[in-house]
Amino acid sequence: MARHVRKALKEYFKDLDGEDPCCNMYDMVMDCVEKPLIEMVLEQVGGNQTHASAMLGINRNTLRKKMLQHGIA
Numbered sequence: 001m002a003r004h005v006r007k008a009l010k011e012y013f014k015d016l017d018g019e020d021p022c023c024n025m026y027d028m029v030m031d032c033v034e035k036p037l038i039e040m041v042l043e044q045v046g047g048n049q050t051h052a053s054a055m056l057g058i059n060r061n062t063l064r065k066k067m068l069q070h071g072i073a
Contacts, residue, residue, distance in 0.1 A: 005033075035070040038063070042072070 009029075012021075021028070038056070045051040053063040067073075 005029075034066065035072065038066060038070065038072060 038052070041052045041055050042049070045055065049060055049063055049067075053060040056063065058066075
C-alpha cells in the first residue's frame with residue numbers, strides 16, 4: 001500500500017511542476033485516503049458499521065461522524 005501512496009504523491013508533485021502545494025499536505029492526503037478506506041471496509045462487511053468500526057480500530061460513533069463528513073450513506 002505504501003508503494004501506491006508514494007506513486008500517487010510522486011504524480012501529485014510532478015503535476016505541481018515546481019510550485020509549492022497550496023494547503024496542508026497531511027490533511028489533504030488523509031482526506032483523500034479516508035473516504036475510500038471507509039467505503040471499502042463498509043463494502044467488505046456488508047455495510048455493518050459495528051464490524052467496520054472494529055476493523056478500522058475506531059469507535060462506531062467516530063465512524064458515523066466520518067461517514068457524515070464524507071457523505072457516505
